[in-house]
Amino acid sequence: ADQRKFFVGGNWKMNGNKASMDVIVSTLNEGGCNPNTEVVVSPPAPYLDYVRQKLDKRIGVAAQNCYKAEKGAFTGDISPQMIKDVGCEWVILGHSERRHVFGESNQLIGEKTAFALQSGVKIIPCVGEKIEEREAGKTEEVVFSQTKAIADNVKDWTNVVLAYEPVWAIGTGKTASPAQAQEIHAKLRKWLNDNVSPAVAKSVRILYGGSVSASNCRELAQQPDIDGFLVGGASLKPEFVQIINARS
Numbered sequence: 245a246d247q248r249k250f251f252v253g254g255n256w257k258m259n260g261n262k263a264s265m266d267v268i269v270s271t272l273n274e275g276g277c278n279p280n281t282e283v284v285v286s287p288p289a290p291y292l293d294y295v296r297q298k299l300d301k302r303i304g305v306a307a308q309n310c311y312k313a314e315k316g317a318f319t320g321d322i323s324p325q326m327i328k329d330v331g332c333e334w335v336i337l338g339h340s341e342r343r344h345v346f347g348e349s350n351q352l353i354g355e356k357t358a359f360a361l362q363s364g365v366k367i368i369p370c371v372g373e374k375i376e377e378r379e380a381g382k383t384e385e386v387v388f389s390q391t392k393a394i395a396d397n398v399k400d401w402t403n404v405v406l407a408y409e410p411v412w413a414i415g416t417g418k419t420a421s422p423a424q425a426q427e428i429h430a431k432l433r434k435w436l437n438d439n440v441s442p443a444v445a446k447s448v449r450i451l452y453g454g455s456v457s458a459s460n461c462r463e464l465a466q467q468p469d470i471d472g473f474l475v476g477g478a479s480l481k482p483e484f485v486q487i488i489n490a491r492s
């Protein structure tokens with residue numbers, strides 16, 4: 245785990261306004277964040293430019309989604325080129341809410357993966373099983389097929405940070421136990437070893453997401469295959485700094 249820089253993403257989802265973002269941005273800018281953690285926050289699309297302009301340049305900014313084309317008749321969507329044009333570096337792809345509220349398929353997420361990377365935007369693709377899939381013993385089958393749809397579209401893994409987010413743990417207050425999370429992280433790393441390359445398996449950060457908080461982050465952060473977090477609810481609160489510092 246030590247050769248991989250700890251990474252914490254904050255997914256603000258469809259929350260906030262300029263006033264509330266000012267508060268989070270100043271908390272992050274004030275310091276107190278361990279410089280050994282790579283930090284990226286993800287505001288809603290209308291605020292990408294605003295947050296990028298105000299936030300310390302050491303902190304990255306991610307869009308929460310984008311389309312697989314540069315421009316055109318795709319009402320309501322945004323492109324990787326637009327993300328870059330407002331100075332942002334990252335995009336989250338295949339978040340469980342994109343998959344399960346908006347019906348995005350593995351195929352589409354794969355196409356978005358290829359296009360974002362080829363456009364020069366770094367990606368945080370998300371995988372994770374639903375509770376009924378876990379209970380049916382299908383966790384590995386689901387996360388491996390989601391990961392394959394992404395991996396088939398990646399040439400250079402240096403621009404990819406993978407997130408494992410069990411759907412039953414997102415926004416529910418139910419966290420995977422450190423052992424449950426570590427088990428899937430280790431299996432994902434083995435999958436990368438066997439299906440991509442040993443070098444990629446060793447170097448790619450795998451984040452855990454799902455109700456991460458100040459109170460559970462330290463134990464999770466000690467697991468050998470957990471290289472950081474993707475944080476929803478708690479990334480809107482001052483405790484986000486404690487999560488950034490989970491390894492300090």
Ligand code: PEP
Nearest residue numbers: 414415453454455476477
């Ligand atoms: C997320 O949105 O990626 C997430 C993990 O949300 P929460 O931390 O609120 O469960």
